[in-house]
Amino acid sequence: MPPRSSVILCVERQQLIAELEKAVADFNRITSAQLAALRNGEGLMFVEHLAAAGLRMDRTRRAIIAHDEEHGCAKTPRAVFLN
């Protein structure tokens, strides 16, 4: 018999959050590289990569919002509780 208070995580939402974490980390890494390039007089060598990372971050953010609206699992931020 399962415990009365089982926790079920939304796997799809967890995957989207992991994608957003990676997109934000990439954006930050590329931002740092671009700052270093500017300070070293190397110009705008990472600007296109930065724009692409920004688009990926925004696309993932929108996917999370759409998922939350369709699935309703964000009412409890990390889990849906059954009893």
Ligand SMILES: [Zn+2]
């Ligand atoms: Zn969900």
